[in-house]
Amino acid sequence: MPQSDAPPPLPAALANLAQACAACRRCPLAAGRQQVVVSRGNPAADLMVIGEGPGAQEDEQGRPFVGRAGQLLDQMLASVGIDSNRDAYICNVVKCRPPDNRKPTPAEMAACRPWLETQLELIQPAVVLLAGATALEGALGERGAITKLRGQWRSWQGRWAMPIFHPSYLLRNPSRAEGSPKWLTWQDLKAMKQRLDEG
Numbered sequence: 001m002p003q004s005d006a007p008p009p010l011p012a013a014l015a016n017l018a019q020a021c022a023a024c025r026r027c028p029l030a031a032g033r034q035q036v037v038v039s040r041g042n043p044a045a046d047l048m049v050i051g052e053g054p055g056a057q058e059d060e061q062g063r064p065f066v067g068r069a070g071q072l073l074d075q076m077l078a079s080v081g082i083d084s085n086r087d088a089y090i091c092n093v094v095k096c097r098p099p100d101n102r103k104p105t106p107a108e109m110a111a112c113r114p115w116l117e118t119q120l121e122l123i124q125p126a127v128v129l130l131a132g133a134t135a136l137e138g139a140l141g142e143r144g145a146i147t148k149l150r151g152q153w154r155s156w157q158g159r160w161a162m163p164i165f166h167p168s169y170l171l172r173n174p175s176r177a178e179g180s181p182k183w184l185t186w187q188d189l190k191a192m193k194q195r196l197d198e199g
């Protein structure tokens with residue numbers, strides 16, 4: 001067995017992360033969860049998608065974005081040639097479901113932050129999509145109207161990050177007309193794909 005101080009290989013590091021998250025009780029959201037929801041998708045992907053927090057379906061299945069919002073996210077990514085499980089790594093700002101799907105508090109987001117930081121370090125994505133205003137706040141500490149901020153590139157720890165509308169918002173605003181939230185999101189995703197393809 002070679003001896004070294006090198007960090008564990010990615011699969012071992014990911015297994016450690018999953019284990020540590022499963023045991024985490026750093027914030028009050030631990031009390032209401034069925035499961036900690038860490039990630040789905042491909043840890044070797046160049047794209048990371050960060051949402052707000054698990055909903056009911058996610059809490060039940062232990063995987064992020066598997067309910068209706070997740071299905072729409074998958075469809076929209078597919079429309080620009082991205083398979084959500086093959087070409088992306090998907091996670092949330094908080095890993096446990098907030099009661100009644102309320103927004104996570106700043107304290108909860110801060111408590112969960114080390115797990116998100118670890119995910120960034122392990123995955124090393126080139127491009128990050130921040131789904132919704134809460135993801136933008138949780139990741140970059142930036143508060144504001146997503147209608148104004150979506151589609152604008154940010155630099156985040158040496159990588160590209162773009163806020164987009166949350167798919168739940170798009171479920172409530174289904175029009176695809178030019179200028180609609182869905183249409184704008186499609187433009188954003190096309191820009192994201194172009195950035196990914198540029199390497």
Ligand code: URA
Nearest residue numbers: 051052053054064065
């Ligand atoms: N909404 C989110 O922000 N994340 C999920 O995982 C599911 C719905």
Ligand code: SF4
Nearest residue numbers: 024027030096111112
């Ligand atoms: Fe831990 Fe995050 Fe769950 Fe809070 S939300 S208990 S910090 S994993």
